[in-house]
Amino acid sequence: MSINAANPTAPVLAEQDPGYGKIFAVLSRRRFWLLGGLSLGLVIAISLSIISKPKYTSSMRLLVESTYKADEKAAGNSLNIDSNIQIDYATQLQLLQSSSLFQKAATLLNDKYPGITGADLQTLKIEMLGGKESPTKIIEIQYIALDPVKAREVLRAFQKVVVLKRKGCRKISR
Secondary structure (H helix, E strand, C coil), X not given: CCCCCCCCCCCCCCCCCCHHHHHHHHHHHCHHHHHHHHHHHHHHHHHHHHHCCCCEEEEEEEECCCEEXXXXXXXXXXXXXXXXXXXXXXXXXXXXXXXXXXXXXXXXXXCCCCCCCCCHHHHCEEEECCCCCCCCCEEEEEEEECCHHHHHHXXXXXXXXXXXXXXXXXXXXX
């Protein structure tokens, strides 16, 4: 047997596409592994859904704008919005995250949920829509609880506290 170094010819193997028939044959041979894996995944998913407790998210959005009482005779005792007044939204965000607001909201909720404290309410997620790149005048507040009614009531109490605080600031600034 002689090997010619000048003309090396390697055998060319043509790759064949497996085709649907061959894929089906492999899957049918491995059907027990396939069914076992699918069954195991299904059992894990069902057990996790049964074990896990549902969490309810309640959210609200606050529009932070400057409002003040104009000349009551000219305005007919209504609130006007002045676009010339600048509001520091970072300060407004920090005011909403103050512990005094959380404590006042907890006091409002004490009748329905005894034992709730301001520290419990500090899990509220308070952030400005649009982020730091393009901030807006809208602040979103979210609360997550295991009870859907409690999630809603916490935000309602926080809303009452914020509205009362804003009305108090407006009276002082006049």
